[in-house]
Amino acid sequence: MTSPLQFGLEREFFVGDDIRQLEDEKIFSKNWICVTRKENLPVAGSFLRVHLAGHDLVLTKTEDDEYRAFHNLCRHRGTRVIEADSGKLKNSCIRCPYHAWTYDLDGCLIGAPNMNTTEGFAREDFGLFEAGCVEWGGYLLVHLERKKQHFSEDFAAIIEMVEPWNMGDLHVGHTLNYEVDANWKLVFQNYSECYHCPTVHPRLNQMSPYKSATNDLETGAFLGGPMRLTEGYATISVDGKSIGPALPQLDDFQRNSVYYYTLFPSMFLSPHPDYVMVHRLQRISNTRTKVECDFLVQDATDSGDVMRAVEQWDEVNRQDWHVCQLTQHGINSPAYRPGPYSQLEPMLVAFDQHYRRVMA
Secondary structure, rough: OOOOOEEOOOOHHHHOHHHHHHHHHHHHOOOOEEEHHHHHHOOOEEEEEEEEEOEEEEEEEEOOEEEEEEEEOOOOOOOOOOOOOOOHHHOOOEEEEOOOEOOOOOOOOEOOOOOOOOOOOOOHHHHOOOOOOOEOOOEEEOOOOOOOOHHHHOOHHHHHHHHOOOOOOOOEEEEEEEEOOHHHHHHHHHHHOOOOOOOHHHHHHHOHHHHHHOOOOOOOOOOEEEEEEEOOOOOOOOOOOOOOOOOOOOOHHHHHHEEEEEEOOEEEEEEEOOOOOEEEEEEEEEOEEEEEEEEEEEEOOOOOHHHHHHHHHHHHHHHHHHHHHHHHHHHHOOOOOEEOOOOOOOOHHHHHHHHHHHHH
């Protein structure tokens, strides 16, 4: 018995004038968003500004090696307290340039000149507004509404799936940077299916056949699963040979597979037998997406071997971005109507269902 046809998202979700604001409200304000690597906050007192769903945030590293995220506005008159994009805070304090209200790395108000005699004023009531911030696998994720303690519950499914790779113990061996002229959802959808692999990625398809794809996460914010490596190939690299020893916690199946997971709405995880590839997505506009692609390895000093994986995946990435851009061009046309998905695209159906649910 065949299943009924499933159709893709309507044109308005890719080019509509109001969709960006609605996605800010429904998606990017209500999910954990990957914003940076922890290495970008190297020491206590380091700070980094990030922009998320219309909010200007400041990330800091505390003396206890914790990470915090605060809205970049003083509790006195709303003045932007940090102007630079990154750096190290003088005396490990956040000081407002207007009236010198001063906050510590935990966001507590520690100085408010001439306020001591103001009746009813208590410094503990006027700390910086805080967002949720957590370090996971070497990445910092921010949530505008949820607090740190909720992360393990929210990410439970994917944390369990990728635990054997011990991402937090790996190092960035190389990073590729791209800007793609396509909506972020097209990049997600392209990553989520290998129907296109024989046509677009013939060399990749030789190393890992498209019909070997299976899925162990099939609903919700986390989707994906493994693809088997062809016999004779140890990993995905220019020659199919490992770039280093297999990660020690993996079982036999994991050592002969590559996994592909989407983490709605800002990450892709691709655990390999010997490294992990991570894509971080940032929506720039309805039709433009920034992508950073990290290669996490056991030994970051051995840059020569990791480049054999980088070269292969750079080719695949660029092939993907090209077809995503072609798709965006087509969807821009008022003539566009969504077509039916094939039986090889169940994760696109699952992605669309989750997207529609959270946007409703």
